[in-house]
Each structure stands twice: as C-alpha cells, then as structure tokens.
Amino acid sequence: MGNADYVYPSNENAERAHRVAVPPPQPFFKSFKCNLKETFFPDDPLRQFKNQPTFKKFILGLQYFLPIVEWAPRYNFQFLKADVIAGITIASLAIPQGISYAKLANLPPILGLYSSFVPPIVYAMMGSSKDLAVGTVAVASLLIASMLGKEVNATENPQLYLHLAFTATFFAGVFQASFGLLR
Secondary structure, three states: OOOOOOOOOOOOOOOOOOOOOOOOOOOHHHHHHHHHHHOOOOOOOHHHHHHOOOHHHHHHHHHHHOOOHHHHHHOOHHHHHHHHHHHHHHHHHHHHHHHHHHHHHHOOOOHHHHHHHHHHHHHHHHOOOOOOOOOOOOHHHHHHHHHHHHHOOOOOHHHHHHHHHHHHHHHHHHHHHHHHHHH
16 A cells, blocks of 8 residues: 555544546657746746736736836835935945946946946836845956956056947846846
C-alpha cells in the first residue's frame, strides 16, 4: 500500500487520497516550446488584456508601461510625508556619491548631480517597485573611464571624451529601456 492509499488512523473520517495520473509524454518540440515559454515568459503578461473593451485595454496598457497611472490616484499626504523624508535621507547620500562617481569616470561633477536626480525622478513615474534605489554605481563609472580612456585622453580632449561618454550612456539607456519594454 503506497502513501497515496494510506488512511491516517487519527482521523476516522479521512478520505482516501487519489492518485494523479502521469501525463502522457509530449513530442520533443512541443515540450521544448513549453519549456522555452515557461523560461522566458513565466507569466502571460497580456493575460489581463483578454476579453476587455478597447478603452480598458488602453488604460491597462498605460498602467503597464507607466505604473504611476495606477498608483497616483491612491497617493495621499501620508505617502508624501514619508517620501519627502526618504528623499532627503537618500539625497544626503546620493549627491556626494553622484559627484564622486562622475569624478571616477573622469566626467564633470555636474553630471554626477544629474545622475543623482534624473534616474529617481524617471523611476518614480515608470518604475514598478517602491523599494528600489536607482542611480550610478562605481562599477559603471569605472567601466566608462576604462573604456573611454583607451580611446581618448580626458584631459587632452575633454569635448570628445564627453561626446563619447554621452553616446555610450545613450546606447546603454536604449538597451535598458528596450529590455524594460520587453519585460
């Protein structure tokens, strides 16, 4: 007698457990397709759009790409108070950190200030997690400095260095945005 047929003695009215049939083997390509789908798209992101009127689909699409549309109507003074305190706390760290990371990448300090303020503002509108910190990191600054330092000297030709830094960060942003849209 296997575990599935065991009746527990402590409960006299316990029902017998039923065996679950093993599904029949699937053809390789069907199984492979299901595994790929489960790996790359574990949830059906378009599930919520099915059988909805056009206007509702538009609103759901807007909320999918701009989460602020979903949570902004429920935002209240308590959230604002907590966000102001959190913003001041994080700014006290992010401002000197942004300046340092800009210097680490051989860029003007003002760009470090921009990198301290712009990503959190954009993320506040387009992000989906309330507990995520965004901004520059030391590794990215070191990579920019080492990558661009091989091509041009920042002290000899600062204009070209800035243009290359802007180009590199632009394309990094394009890739990240496209990955975010494909999520």
